[in-house]
Amino acid sequence: xxxxxxxxxxxxxxxxxxxxxxxxxxxxxxxxxxxxxxxxxxxxxxxxxxxxxxxxxxxxxxxxxxxxxxxxxxxxxxxxxxxxxxxxxxxxxxxxxxxxxxxxxxxxxxxxxxxxxxxxxxxxxxxxxxxxxxxxxxxxxxxxxxxxxxxxxxxxxxxxxxxxxxxxxxxxxxxxxxxxxxxxxxxxxxxxxxxxxxxxxxxxxxxxxxxxxxxxxxxxxxxxxxxxxxxxxxxxxxxxxxxxxxxxxxxxxxxxxxxxxxxxxxxxxxxxxxxxxxxxxxxxxxxxxxxxxxxxxxxxxxxxxxxxxxxxxxxxxxxxxxxxxxxxxxxxxxxxxxxxxxxxxxxxxxxxxxxxxxxxxxxxxxxxxxxxxxxxxxxxxxxxxxxxxxxxxxxxxxxxxxxxxxxxxxxxxxxxxxxxxxxxxxxxxxxxxxxxxxxxxxxxxxxxxxxxxxxxxxxxxxxxxxxxxxxxxxxxxxxxxxxxxxxxxxxxxxxxxxxxxxxxxxxxxxxxxxxxxxxxxxxxxxxxxxxxxxxxxxxxxxxxxxxxxxxxxxxxxxxxxxxxxxxxxxxxxx
Amino acid sequence: xxxxxxxxxxxxxxxxxxxxxxxxxxxxxxxxxxxxxxxxxxxxxxxxxxxxxxxxxxxxxxxxxxxxxxxxxxxxxxxxxxxxxxxxxxxxxxxxxxxxxxxxxxxxxxxxxxxxxxxxxxxxxxxxxxxxxxxxxxxxxxxxxxxxxxxxxxxxxx
Numbered sequence: 001x002x003x004x005x006x007x008x009x010x011x012x013x014x015x016x017x018x019x020x021x022x023x024x025x026x027x028x029x030x031x032x033x034x035x036x037x038x039x040x041x042x043x044x045x046x047x048x049x050x051x052x053x054x055x056x057x058x059x060x061x062x063x064x065x066x067x068x069x070x071x072x073x074x075x076x077x078x079x080x081x082x083x084x085x086x087x088x089x090x091x092x093x094x095x096x097x098x099x100x101x102x103x104x105x106x107x108x109x110x111x112x113x114x115x116x117x118x119x120x121x122x123x124x125x126x127x128x129x130x131x132x133x134x135x136x137x138x139x140x141x142x143x144x145x146x147x148x149x150x151x152x153x154x155x156x157x158x159x160x161x162x163x164x165x166x167x168x169x170x171x172x173x174x175x176x177x178x179x180x181x182x183x184x185x186x187x188x189x190x191x192x193x194x195x196x197x198x199x200x201x202x203x204x205x206x207x208x209x210x211x212x213x214x215x216x217x218x219x220x221x222x223x224x225x226x227x228x229x230x231x232x233x234x235x236x237x238x239x240x241x242x243x244x245x246x247x248x249x250x251x252x253x254x255x256x257x258x259x260x261x262x263x264x265x266x267x268x269x270x271x272x273x274x275x276x277x278x279x280x281x282x283x284x285x286x287x288x289x290x291x292x293x294x295x296x297x298x299x300x301x302x303x304x305x306x307x308x309x310x311x312x313x314x315x316x317x318x319x320x321x322x323x324x325x326x327x328x329x330x331x332x333x334x335x336x337x338x339x340x341x342x343x344x345x346x347x348x349x350x351x352x353x354x355x356x357x358x359x360x361x362x363x364x365x366x367x368x369x370x371x372x373x374x375x376x377x378x379x380x381x382x383x384x385x386x387x388x389x390x391x392x393x394x395x396x397x398x399x400x401x402x403x404x405x406x407x408x409x410x411x412x413x414x415x416x417x418x419x420x421x422x423x424x425x426x427x428x429x430x431x432x433x434x435x436x437x438x439x440x441x442x443x444x445x446x447x448x449x450x451x452x453x454x455x456x457x458x459x460x461x462x463x464x465x466x467x468x469x470x471x472x473x474x475x476x477x478x479x480x481x482x483x484x485x486x487x488x489x490x491x492x493x494x495x496x497x498x499x500x501x502x503x504x505x506x507x508x509x510x511x512x513x514x515x516x517x518x519x520x521x522x523x524x525x526x527x528x529x530x531x532x533x534x535x536x537x538x539x540x541x542x543x544x545x546x547x548x549x550x551x552x553x554x555x556x557x558x559x560x561x562x563x564x565x566x567x568x569x570x571x572x573x574x
Numbered sequence: 575x576x577x578x579x580x581x582x583x584x585x586x587x588x589x590x591x592x593x594x595x596x597x598x599x600x601x602x603x604x605x606x607x608x609x610x611x612x613x614x615x616x617x618x619x620x621x622x623x624x625x626x627x628x629x630x631x632x633x634x635x636x637x638x639x640x641x642x643x644x645x646x647x648x649x650x651x652x653x654x655x656x657x658x659x660x661x662x663x664x665x666x667x668x669x670x671x672x673x674x675x676x677x678x679x680x681x682x683x684x685x686x687x688x689x690x691x692x693x694x695x696x697x698x699x700x701x702x703x704x705x706x707x708x709x710x711x712x713x714x715x716x717x718x719x720x721x722x723x724x725x726x727x728x729x730x731x732x
Contacts, residue, residue, distance in 0.1 A: 123589055124592070127589075127592065127593060127596050128596055128600050131641075131643070132642075132643040132644075135588075135589075152643060184643060185646045186640075186643075186645055186646035186647060187643055308641070309637050309640070310634065310637035310638050310640070310641055313630065313633070313634065314634060317630075
């Protein structure tokens with residue numbers, strides 16, 4: 001090697017990742033990525049490879065790692081089935097705007113399009129679910145493509161980038177090019193909001209009698225929480241958050257009305273529907289957050305701050321569009337608003353929202369024979385602090401957590417919002433723990449969601465990961481069962497998971513620990529045991545299979561069509 | 575529904591057309607015509623698309639195009655832009671009367687006869703969309719065997 005100055009492309013690829021501060025890579029080897037894995041072994045001191053048990057877990061781990069650290073998560077798989085197993089996770093990151101680099105091997109260039117063994121057209125398959133994709137066709141381009149991919153994944157609205165690397169490209173030995181062109185013509189991001197528009201927005205905010213902040217995940221991504229808080233402190237405007245925006249604003253504040261949307265809090269939906277000015281920030285206004293498009297907050301003027309201009313006016317028409325990074329725009333907006341004393345136009349609205357917020361809280365301390373999921377949340381609230389990370393799967397437990405569990409620090413609630421990917425929870429909890437090893441990571445999962453990626457308990461053991469998994473076990477696909485109870489006259493089609501494994505024994509079979517709870521009085525002790533356990537200890541809680549997570553609106557309805565308990569009178573008719 | 579025309583400068587790389595047409599499909603944009611060719615810029619192609627839709631749909635289309643990394647520049651073709659289309663029409667004839675009629679129609683339209691056989695005549699029409707449509711309408715009473723159109727290409731004036 002010494003008398004040969006040529007370098008393998010695989011080495012260039014791994015070196016480039018290391019140079020760009022990639023310290024962890026999640027993956028699974030296979031024939032078409034052996035050269036890269038060889039380099040990963042060579043560089044194991046500099047870049048840690050986490051060996052998963054299924055590629056879908058690798059991409060979910062990279063996804064939550066990115067959400068926690070703010071850096072792009074990187075995952076790697078082999079060609080064909082390895083690469084197609086990444087798809088769900090890539091789509092998940094795409095819908096939740098997570099910076100992600102997904103790398104997969106490919107058959108050698110001279111075999112592409114021959115339907116070779118373990119060949120799949122990943123460029124075609126990933127096209128609609130990535131921000132961009134690349135195939136390395138010349139070894140000289142490898143470094144440039146990795147650098148561009150990192151830039152694209154990070155810059156502007158974050159998103160996943162897929163890189164297809166034919167195995168012969170990895171083996172090729174080249175003299176690395178001296179210069180790499182990482183400029184991408186036409187790829188420009190506006191981060192600073194237009195000053196005139198911001199002035200206009202400030203004027204509307206001053207005049208508004210019933211203003212509401214409608215906060216999405218973009219506020220967390222751009223670290224704009226403190227700017228938002230500063231504005232709320234002077235304006236006293238109530239805040240609602242979408243599922244992705246949860247934790248962007250401290251939920252123990254009286255002005256935080258909580259989650260809005262299909263399964264939002266009543267006070268949040270009410271505020272939005274009755275508002276005369278919505279300040280939408282970092283949200284793409286998805287159907288789940290806004291309900292029926294043409295009945296969404298019909299009486300309000302709307303300011304929309306987003307880094308992606310295509311989101312402004314896509315679903316809902318907007319009066320004052322502001323393209324820019326939430327942090328920068330809110331900073332400028334704060335400056336504009338703090339120039340003069342803020343008028344008291346909205347003070348009676350503020351008072352009534354604070355009152356409504358309190359009335360909207362129902363007791364979680366339910367002492368029923370069968371354990372209510374609310375009771376579990378009640379106990380968790382006593383244990384979880386603002387320093388902890390909460391990760392969820394997808395289903396009833398997720399909405400129980402989103403609806404009732406109060407978060408205080410931005411980015412401490414990790415969930416699959418847009419795609420609603422069952423099985424996200426366990427790998428995401430692992431990725432979150434690797435991204436923030438000093439923190440306690442609580443996984444709240446359902447029995448159905450958990451089983452979709454339960455094999456990753458092996459990764460937990462192998463990587464010596466300590467998380468606190470809490471399984472809400474009702475032996476049902478709870479959310480679907482709820483829909484069937486409510487909308488299909490109780491016809492329970494294929495939602496009973498009666499043959500669930502014994503989760504305690506399952507944990508033990510992976511050389512982990514487990515504890516089962518069927519008495520509401522023992523929930524806190526069990527969670528405490530799991531926290532104190534040296535390794536990961538699953539807490540399986542047998543919850544009531546008949547319980548619905550309410551209030552909710554049925555699909556396709558407007559935000560004011562909430563039904564369920566906790567709704568005591570006719571707020572919406574006022 | 576107004577017709578809108580866009581000129582899009584894109585990287586000339588494999589898969590770029592798929593990325594653009596995939597976005598049209600995915601986002602439910604109805605494209606009337608699309609034509610692709612090389613451009614004045616090395617390694618860049620120019621795509622001309624004609625889109626029917628409302629003003630807000632058109633704005634959304636432009637925003638979505640901007641999101642594609644391979645799209646370098648987008649120009650609206652407006653204010654009476656220069657728009658041209660090429661059309662080839664093959665017509666079957668069974669009398670010299672029909673053949674002569676077609677030749678004289680073509681002369682009026684400044685079309686070219688580019689191929690002729692014992693029973694077919696092939697006419698080349700170049701012009702704006704309307705001219706091509708008008709000519710096709712004019713000769714529609716004859717036995718048209720085949721029509722091939724390029725879709726519109728164009729640029730702004732000046």
